[in-house]
Structures are given as C-alpha cells and as structure tokens.
Amino acid sequence: MISVHNLRVSYNRQVVLDNLTTTFEAGKVHGIVGLNGTGKTTLLNTLFGFIKPATGEILYQGDKLTKKNISYLETTNFFYSNITGQEYLRLFCSSSATYEVWNDLFKLPLDNLIEGYSTGMKKKLALLGVLLQDKPVLLLDEPFNGLDLESIWLVKRIIADIKPSKTILLTSHIFETLTSTCDYIYRLGNNSIAHTYSREEFGQLQEQLYKELDEKAGF
Ligand SMILES: Nc1ncnc2c1ncn2[C@@H]1O[C@H](COP(=O)(O)OP(=O)(O)OP(=O)(O)O)[C@@H](O)[C@H]1O
Numbered sequence: 215m216i217s218v219h220n221l222r223v224s225y226n227r228q229v230v231l232d233n234l235t236t237t238f239e240a241g242k243v244h245g246i247v248g249l250n251g252t253g254k255t256t257l258l259n260t261l262f263g264f265i266k267p268a269t270g271e272i273l274y275q276g277d278k279l280t281k282k283n284i285s286y287l288e289t290t291n292f293f294y295s296n297i298t299g300q301e302y303l304r305l306f307c308s309s310s311a312t313y314e315v316w317n318d319l320f321k322l323p324l325d326n327l328i329e330g331y332s333t334g335m336k337k338k339l340a341l342l343g344v345l346l347q348d349k350p351v352l353l354l355d356e357p358f359n360g361l362d363l364e365s366i367w368l369v370k371r372i373i374a375d376i377k378p379s380k381t382i383l384l385t386s387h388i389f390e391t392l393t394s395t396c397d398y399i400y401r402l403g404n405n406s407i408a409h410t411y412s413r414e415e416f417g418q419l420q421e422q423l424y425k426e427l428d429e430k431a432g433f
Pocket residue numbers: 225230248249250251252253254255256257
C-alpha cells in the first residue's frame with residue numbers, strides 16, 4: 215500500500231497540491247481524474263521523486279517510497295532516435311526471450327530504428343520498457359493516449375493481468391478507460407483529492423462531472 219500524508223507541492227508561488235492525504239491499496243488499479251491543469255502529472259512526478267514536496271510523506275509498505283520500487287510511464291516518452299526498439303528494451307532486460315513474449319502481443323518492429331515509429335508504436339515501446347522493469351509500483355500517465363482500439367484493449371488486458379502483484383496508478387482523459395480498468399477513481403480538485411469513488415460509484419462520478427461541465431458552459 216502507498217500512503218500519502220499531507221502532501222503540498224508548489225511551483226514557485228503556485229500551489230498545485232495541498233494537504234493531500236490518501237492511500238493506494240496494493241493489488242488494485244487507481245485512476246486519477248481531473249481537468250487539465252489540476253495536478254495529475256504533478257502528483258505522479260512527486261510520487262516518483264522528480265518533484266520534492268514542500269511538506270508531506272509518501273510511504274510504500276511503511277517505508278519511504280523510492281524510485282527503486284517504481285516504473286513510470288511518463289506522458290511524453292523520450293528515446294534516442296538512432297537506436298532500435300530492441301536496443302531500447304535491452305536497457306531494461308538482457309534476455310530477448312522475455313521481451314519477445316510481450317512483443318508477440320504488441321507486434322512492434324523491434325529491429326527498426328525508433329525514429330521510424332508512429333506515436334502509438336512509441337507509446338507501446340515505452341510501455342514494454344515499463345513492464346520489463348517488473349517493479350511493484352506502476353505509475354502510468356495517460357497510457358492509452360495515442361493507442362488504437364486494439365492496443366487499448368491489449369493494455370487493459372495486461373493491466374488486469376498484472377494488477378494482483380502491483381499497485382497501479384494511472385491517469386486518463388478517456389473516462390471509459392478509467393471505469394473499465396480502475397478499482398478506484400480519485401477526483402483531483404481544489405489542490406487535493408476531492409473525492410474517492412469505488413466501482414459502484416463510477417456512474418455517479420460521471421453524472422457529476424457532466425453536470426458540472428454543463429453548468430460551467432451554461433447549458
Ligand atoms: N514545471 C512546471 N513549472 C511551473 N508550473 C507547472 C509545471 N508543471 C506544471 N505546472 C503547473 O501546475 C499545474 C498542474 O499541472 P499538471 O501538469 O500537473 O496538471 P495535469 O492535471 O496533469 O494536466 P493535464 O490534464 O493537462 O495533463 C498547472 O497549472 C501547470 O501549469
């Protein structure tokens with residue numbers, strides 16, 4: 215379990231997260247939802263350790279959460295363009311047998327240079343790298359972004375398959391991908407987690423979100 219206590223994160227004078235306290239149970243998938251700029255990526259960056267919070271404590275199974283327990287799929291993936299997919303994956307795993315098993319599903323042209331990959335192919339390659347690290351905590355920032363229908367289905371299946379041995383946090387702007395993969399959805403708002411929704415409450419969350427958007431737009 216990941217426990218977050220009294221987290222406060224700001225950029226210069228802009229407070230993005232404040233007094234954020236929550237827990238993320240192991241063996242579950244936790245979705246973070248919120249409008250643009252509410253702090254989803256900031257939260258993941260802080261959990262990973264890219265950002266040092268002004269206050270707060272982040273524990274994993276009672277000890278400080280550190281990078282060695284986490285693999286992080288960032289929204290934007292960075293690759294050296296002049297290496298092949300295979301060379302990239304070797305950074306995470308020396309045995310080609312292991313990534314070939316995964317790639318039977320992803321079907322990436324691993325012998326080709328990454329610079330020739332499409333956006334969705336790059337996303338899948340980054341995801342393969344994350345899976346190969348085999349860490350207990352996965353932070354997935356918009357893992358479905360740029361994927362085609364078949365790949366979205368595949369990533370959902372993989373998440374469902376690995377989740378018993380992981381603690382998975384993910385963000386997505388596609389509401390259906392959250393409701394179909396997550397056990398809990400955390401709504402970010404007012405610099406903190408405004409509410410946590412369990413599966414039975416996902417319908418209620420969707421209604422609330424659409425109602426608020428209607429009101430905001432004056433419909
Ligand atoms: N490096 C940075 N320096 C200054 N401000 C930043 C930085 N990164 C993010 N912010 C600001 O912090 C706030 C939260 O940004 P963040 O990227 O965490 O939001 P988000 O919920 O992930 O957004 P999106 O849905 O657009 O991905 C925004 O107001 C953003 O402008």
